[in-house]
Amino acid sequence: xxxxIHIPDIGDFSAVPIIEVLVAVGDRVxxxxxxxxxxxxxxxxxxxxxxxxxxxxxxxxxxDKVGEGHLVIRLExxxxxxxxxxAPTPAETQASDDHASLVVIGAGPxxxxxxxxxxxxxxEVTLIDPRPTLGGVCLNVGCIPSxxxxxxxxxxxxxxxxxxxxxxxxxxxxxxxxxxxFKTGVVERLTTGLTGLTKRRKVKVIQGKAxxxxxxxxxxxxxxxxxxxxxxxxxISVGSEPVRLPFLPDDPRIMDSTGAxxxxxxxxxxxxxxxxxxxxxxxxxxxxxxxxxxxxxxTGQIIPGADKDIVAPLTKRLREKGLTIHTDKRITGVTxxxxxxxxxxxxxxxxTETYDRILVAVGRRPNGAKxxxxxxxxxxxxxxxxxxDTQMRSRQPHIFAIGDVVGQPMLAHKATxxxxxxxxxxCGEKVAFEAKCIPSVAYTDPEVAWVGLTETRAKADGIxxxxxxxxxMASGRALSMGRSEGLTKLLFDPETGRVLGGAIVGTxxxxxxxxxxxxxxxxxxxxxxxxxIHPHPTLSETVAxxxxxxxxxxxxx
Numbered sequence: 411x412x413x414x415i416h417i418p419d420i421g422d423f424s425a426v427p428i429i430e431v432l433v434a435v436g437d438r439v440x441x442x443x444x445x446x447x448x449x450x451x452x453x454x455x456x457x458x459x460x461x462x463x464x465x466x467x468x469x470x471x472x473x474d475k476v477g478e479g480h481l482v483i484r485l486e487x488x489x490x491x492x493x494x495x496x497a498p499t500p501a502e503t504q505a506s507d508d509h510a511s512l513v514v515i516g517a518g519p520x521x522x523x524x525x526x527x528x529x530x531x532x533x534e535v536t537l538i539d540p541r542p543t544l545g546g547v548c549l550n551v552g553c554i555p556s557x558x559x560x561x562x563x564x565x566x567x568x569x570x571x572x573x574x575x576x577x578x579x580x581x582x583x584x585x586x587x588x589x590x591x592f593k594t595g596v597v598e599r600l601t602t603g604l605t606g607l608t609k610r611r612k613v614k615v616i617q618g619k620a621x622x623x624x625x626x627x628x629x630x631x632x633x634x635x636x637x638x639x640x641x642x643x644x645x646i647s648v649g650s651e652p653v654r655l656p657f658l659p660d661d662p663r664i665m666d667s668t669g670a671x672x673x674x675x676x677x678x679x680x681x682x683x684x685x686x687x688x689x690x691x692x693x694x695x696x697x698x699x700x701x702x703x704x705x706x707x708x709t710g711q712i713i714p715g716a717d718k719d720i721v722a723p724l725t726k727r728l729r730e731k732g733l734t735i736h737t738d739k740r741i742t743g744v745t746x747x748x749x750x751x752x753x754x755x756x757x758x759x760x761x762t763e764t765y766d767r768i769l770v771a772v773g774r775r776p777n778g779a780k781x782x783x784x785x786x787x788x789x790x791x792x793x794x795x796x797x798x799d800t801q802m803r804s805r806q807p808h809i810f811a812i813g814d815v816v817g818q819p820m821l822a823h824k825a826t827x828x829x830x831x832x833x834x835x836x837c838g839e840k841v842a843f844e845a846k847c848i849p850s851v852a853y854t855d856p857e858v859a860w861v862g863l864t865e866t867r868a869k870a871d872g873i874x875x876x877x878x879x880x881x882x883m884a885s886g887r888a889l890s891m892g893r894s895e896g897l898t899k900l901l902f903d904p905e906t907g908r909v910l911g912g913a914i915v916g917t918x919x920x921x922x923x924x925x926x927x928x929x930x931x932x933x934x935x936x937x938x939x940x941x942x943i944h945p946h947p948t949l950s951e952t953v954a955x956x957x958x959x960x961x962x963x964x965x966x967x
Contacts, residue, residue: 411787412466412807413487415445415459417480424477426450428470433483435801436840437465445483448476463487466807467799484799486807510536512836513628513641515620515781518546520813520825521647522604527833528645529611536639537608538630540619543601544608547649548822551668554600556691558593559673560853563698567731567855571892584699590673621782625806629782643808643836646796647829648781650774650814655683661746664768667692676701677766681752683741685712687852689771690728694854696769697733704734704763706754711737715850716858717865719879720913723895724858744768776815800842802832810836824848847911847930851920856896859923862911862930863901875910876902878936878960880952882916884967887947893917898952900926900936902960907935912956918949925953936960 420426430447433439444456463485470482514525517539525537543550572578608615618632620639628639652666665674670692676699682689685707697703705712705728712735713721728735742760745751749764776794783790788804788811790796796811798804804811810832813825824845831843849861868875882888882896896916903910912926929939939957944950958964 411487412803412805413461413463413485414481415461415483415485417457417476417478417482418460419478420448420455420457425475426455426477428472428474428476431468431470431472432456433465433468434840435465435468435842436838439463439465439485446470446476457482459483459485461485461487464807466803467801508637508639510534510614510639510641512536512643512645513538513620513639514645514647515539515628516546516647516649516813517541517544517604517615518647518649518813518825519548519822520649520829521546521645522608523826524645524647524810524812524829524833525613526607526611527830528837529613531833531837531839533833533837534614535611536614536616536641538616538618538620538628538639540617542617543598544604544615545597545601546647547668549600549604550597551671553822555593555597555671556667556688556695557853558596559589559671559695560691560855562589562592563695564855566698575892584676586673586676586699589699593671593673621780622786622788623782625786625809644810645802645829645832645836646778646781646783646804646809646811646815647813647825648777648815650776650820652770653773653775655741655770655772657742658744658768658770659746661750663746663750663766664744664770666770670696670769675767678702679704679765680767680769681706681741681750681763681765682769682771684771684773685709685714685735685737686771686773687713687850687854689769690724690852690854692769692771693733694728697731702732704736704765706736706739706741708740709737713852713858715864716852716860717899717913719865720858720860720897720899720915723897723915724852724854724856727856727895728854774814774820776820778811778815800844801835802828802843803835819848819850821848821850845931847927849923849927851923853920856893856916857919858913858915859919860911860913861923861927862909864911864913865899865901868901868910873910874904876904876960878902878956880955880959880964880967882949882952884955885947885949885952887949887951888916890947891917896949896952898922898956900939900953900956900960902936907937907960908933909935909939912953914952916949916952922950922953925950 426448429449433445439459440462442458445459446457448455466486467484511534513536525535529535618630620628620630623629630637679702682693682705693703740755742755743753778790778794778796802810812828814820834841847862852858879899883894888894899913901911909929936957944954
């Protein structure tokens with residue numbers, strides 16, 4: 411159980427500086443062991459720990475000023491008075507055939523990464539997931555199949571562009587069965603590979619839906635019955651699910667992203683509700699295959715999390731390709747008849763349009779409320795998130811949570827990094843998740859990617875910054891590809907010159923953004939980027955050119 415340790419009564423002092431922190435995360439302390447040293451204007455004072463335990467979190471540092479009642483550390487103790495049931499005794503665990511030293515709930519990118527990392531560190535691991543194949547939403551019905559279809563869409567678009575450049579002849583033959591087969595093949599290759607990695611590491615896999623029945627107990631619905639599983643430690647990685655709009659009718663023609671990836675057919679006219687990343691990616695797939703697409707977004711721009719100047723080239727290209735984009739427009743209802751009649755609220759009143767299919771892509775919600783976390787003594791937020799500390803520990807120090815279920819951004823690459831932290835902490839290592847930045851990418855055409863501080867956020871929060879950008883119309887590589895609509899932008903600290911954030915719109919922006927993320931993580935400044943020799947002609951040069959624009963040394967414009 412986690413106990414909060416506060417500063418005791420230290421006399422008539424209310425703001426005493428800390429001159430030494432005597433413990434670190436993972437340290438064992440006994441009752442009355444000193445944890446901090448304070449210094450008043452008269453003397454130094456050691457602060458004792460009121461109980462024994464293991465340090466789970468240190469909340470202060472040297473130089474902080476504290477007084478009576480100030481929370482300084484959190485301690486993992488053997489006190490189990492607040493939990494639903496005690497941990498199983500050695501005799502109980504040995505008597506159970508379904509006991510796991512470490513159980514990982516959910517086999518998505520976060521879950522399988524945690525399981526594999528813990529196994530590599532010598533732990534016996536049990537991985538539980540309801541799907542017959544590993545990989546979670548990402549590999550089965552998310553990131554991977556969508557990128558396979560986006561590749562097909564890009565090939566179609568490039569073939570059409572090639573005709574304009576003198577290559578090609580008649581119309582393309584679209585074979586949906588073969589496209590589905592290609593997508594399925596990509597998924598099967600990756601999920602089969604995961605099965606092999608699981609066997610190599612001797613990770614035990616249970617197919618079923620797990621929920622907590624106590625702080626060290628799970629009930630797993632396997633479809634053929636219920637299995638009781640006990641565990642010493644657990645990592646929750648149950649992800650998220652698409653948000654549903656309650657006013658929409660239950661009709662098979664109204665799909666979420668999972669249904670859209672099945673590629674049931676190519677509708678003559680399809681409405682995409684939501685101009686975020688998922689909606690735009692699938693809109694481009696169906697458009698490339700021949701559908702007429704309307705996109706409706708309730709806010710003032712598509713991809714609301716990105717800066718307007720970065721989104722603008724994508725918006726322009728989509729419209730030039732024939733997709734219709736409506737912003738500041740809300741859908742108020744749908745009537746299912748021979749076709750789907752959608753009603754919209756606009757500044758001029760309500761209008762109606764009819765469609766063959768509707769894709770709902772208005773976001774995702776975490777699955778934290780679906781695992782019985784409360785029965786394990788873990789709090790669940792109103793939104794369905796499970797609060798954790800920097801070591802990915804929940805309120806119960808032996809239970810960790812990672813990925814979509816612990817907070818935004820809901821991205822697979824965040825989950826995998828959190829997974830390694832959780833697994834390593836569970837195995838006794840002293841690590842924490844302290845990422846300075848997490849990149850976001852829309853795999854549209856052109857791609858949109860950003861990382862760190864955005865210009866929109868900086869202005870809203872009053873953060874001072876310097877901005878420099880490089881238009882791809884001056885990039886030899888972009889011009890040679892016929893894709894000069896791109897832009898690379900960097901934000902710098904006006905005092906230190908360090909990179910605060912960056913954004914790219916253009917071909918392969920998702921690959922290019924990693925350099926800016928590395929610059930932020932390592933504290934690089936404009937000189938570091940500009941003096942790094944980039945190969946020519948490449949799109950990566952645009953990052954260096956943006957830094958040179960900031961320094962006033964750019965010669966390519």
